[in-house]
Amino acid sequence: MNGRRRSGCWIVVGLSVLISVACAAESIVINEIAWSGTAASSSDEWIELHNPTGEPVDLTGWTLAFGATVIHLGAVEGSTREVHRTRLEPGGYFLLERSDDETVGDVEAGVVYTGALSNDGVAIELRNGANEVVDRVDTNEAGWPAGTAGDSEVPYASMERVDPVGGPAVWATNDGIIRSGIDADGNPVNGTPGQENSARVIARFAPRIELISPIVEGAVLSGIVIVEWTASDPDGTSEALGISIEVSVNGGETWEIIVENLANGGSYAWDTALHPDGDEVQLRVIAAAASGYRGIAKSPTLAIRNGGE
Numbered sequence: 001m002n003g004r005r006r007s008g009c010w011i012v013v014g015l016s017v018l019i020s021v022a023c024a025a026e027s028i029v030i031n032e033i034a035w036s037g038t039a040a041s042s043s044d045e046w047i048e049l050h051n052p053t054g055e056p057v058d059l060t061g062w063t064l065a066f067g068a069t070v071i072h073l074g075a076v077e078g079s080t081r082e083v084h085r086t087r088l089e090p091g092g093y094f095l096l097e098r099s100d101d102e103t104v105g106d107v108e109a110g111v112v113y114t115g116a117l118s119n120d121g122v123a124i125e126l127r128n129g130a131n132e133v134v135d136r137v138d139t140n141e142a143g144w145p146a147g148t149a150g151d152s153e154v155p156y157a158s159m160e161r162v163d164p165v166g167g168p169a170v171w172a173t174n175d176g177i178i179r180s181g182i183d184a185d186g187n188p189v190n191g192t193p194g195q196e197n198s199a200r201v202i203a204r205f206a207p208r209i210e211l212i213s214p215i216v217e218g219a220v221l222s223g224i225v226i227v228e229w230t231a232s233d234p235d236g237t238s239e240a241l242g243i244s245i246e247v248s249v250n251g252g253e254t255w256e257i258i259v260e261n262l263a264n265g266g267s268y269a270w271d272t273a274l275h276p277d278g279d280e281v282q283l284r285v286i287a288a289a290a291s292g293y294r295g296i297a298k299s300p301t302l303a304i305r306n307g308g309e
Helices: 198-205
Strands: 015-020 029-032 046-050 061-064 068-072 079-085 093-098 112-114 124-127 134-136 158-160 170-172 206-215 224-234 244-247 256-262 266-271 278-288 294-298 303-304
Touching: 029 124, 029 134, 068 079, 068 112, 158 198, 158 303, 170 198, 206 278, 224 278, 244 266, 244 294, 256 266
Parallel strands: 093 112
Antiparallel strands: 015 170, 029 046, 029 158, 046 093, 061 068, 061 124, 079 112, 124 134, 158 170, 206 224, 224 266, 244 256, 244 278, 278 294, 278 303
């Protein structure tokens, strides 16, 4: 998965292909950010580090900073209130929880800190004991590329790194299905604290699907329209994929099934006259594998004009 973005390009469920800054490959990375908190409290933010290397790392002397918040990973100073451990094992995860260790109720924090993440985005910088920048996520201007607030279809979903090794970071929203942890009230966390990110799992196993037509932004559709796609399954037989097509007439807020459980034949004749005229129409084509993984391709915004009221 190379992080390219264009209308109609294959994506997997919840994927937001936007690039942030990554400063080091094969090193500790900022792996997951719950910038909107949890269902228990929007203040219950957490940040996860991941060690994708084959060696343990002692985080003593390391800091993670955003705005005026400076979190020391090995000492109670600055914005750090508690330090529970400093060693990050190979392949392991290290959780920074805001305010107390109940933010993620069943995963022990490595560090408890104070300081709020802005919902508009921040620049987060991870530095090692030599004060060298190891990883940096800068969302100051563009805003968070992934994750959701409390009013979304998957509320309070974390922002997950798709690939923790190499190249610019690509981020995705937790899908609300592959998740772990509970919040302070015992609700499931829409994230994967302490475990492999849903975006990483999906990127490996979910069907790859590309919408071929219609993919022209603002295209006006009428009568019978041929919806075309290609879909493959990296974890199984592509011919066995089940295809569903859905339409939204309100810019993606709600979706209506057009057809489901189609064979993966690559095309479907869609009668647009069965739907009201409008300028905020979107299609999505879903490829479902027997394993339960799904791939989704969405169209850009389209219009329907059949002269209906």
